[in-house]
Amino acid sequence: MVRYPSGHKERTREQIVSAAARAFREEGVAGVSVGELMGRAGLTHGGFYAHFRSKDDLVAEACRCAFEESTARLREAARRAPPEERLAAFIGAYASPAHRDDPGGGCLMPALSAELSRHAPEVRAAFTEVFREGIAALERQLPDEGTDRTDRALALMSGLAGAVMLARAVDDPALSDRILQASRDVFTAAFAEK
Amino acid sequence: MVRYPSGHKERTREQIVSAAARAFREEGVAGVSVGELMGRAGLTHGGFYAHFRSKDDLVAEACRCAFEESTARLREAARRAPPEERLAAFIGAYASPAHRDDPGGGCLMPALSAELSRHAPEVRAAFTEVFREGIAALERQLPDEGTDRTDRALALMSGLAGAVMLARAVDDPALSDRILQASRDVFTAAFAEK
DNA sequence: TCTGATGTATGATGGTCGTCATATTATACG
């Protein structure tokens, strides 16, 4: 029955999703066409609809993929630090020039969430899903304290995503660096030193 | 020399900019065509290039307009509070459901900065200009304290912009409200109570 | 009222987009 090596199509699909996850974060969803996407995956535009029902269908899938990829990277950075300093290491890696300069491999929130808020329900549902997952993971790193941990995770995530987004938007490298440095300092002091 | 009532063209131009400032924040720059923009201002698409050199030219202008409009609104909210509570009032108005639900009349940072980071230098320069202005205004509201005031303003701005952006992106109204509430609480405690 | 300049509309151009119907290749089995 299986004329092609089993999983050929599945692997191709994953390549498209992976290419899309990077391209969307780099150029925005509206900034990348289906044809360009298929080209990045080494294919032509026509076969796209054998893999996805629509572009939005791919966007939802790419959200999940982008989250997994970037989370793995940030988790790795945190793991290299001793347990007491893991949260500070995460903050340092997130609000870093390296993260700012690599939107294609970074967190999807500063890159795409503004655009995703105007997308189809299906896409927003996928984003919400990975957002919850990210908050839950961040929560586990926060120290026990008086105020609610979920609340602190939500505020910290907002601060970090905003910092990277604004650091990417401004034109002046010195100002951009300062946004990141100020956010690292202030949020580390506020959330990681208790 | 002046055959039309003086300032006719100028007033039309301002109407286009004002309509664009709102439309861009609502639908994204890529989400609104020149034709639709002119329609919103009560004109047809053709005359556009008598007013602007390009769409990007309008985007830069719309950034400035959006900043002025939204700043005036937020400043008004802060002014209604006694001097000691003005910063808390600003934070409360910024990270509010009302602001989240009115992107067209709100701050351009959560709505557009991610997209603007991928735009022409001219546009990013305009954004950087108004960003600096906003930081300077916020700085003046911050209490004197040990750590640098500019740093605190940059971090607070990041946190607020990120909170509104994420609150707009998630699908679940309860989660969205909680992002805002958590950010209000945490950032007010961290920045306004010293 | 006529005129000439000024502001706006009409219409077209070349390009790109998402989507789909159909043709073509590449593979595994008989």
Added chain:
DNA sequence: CGTATAATATGACGACCATCATACATCAGA
């Protein structure tokens, strides 16, 4: 080696886009 089928490519459709050349309408001054 031939054949049926799975995976991809070709090509086209209608819609929309930014931009521009040109035609029209409007109004101040004579």
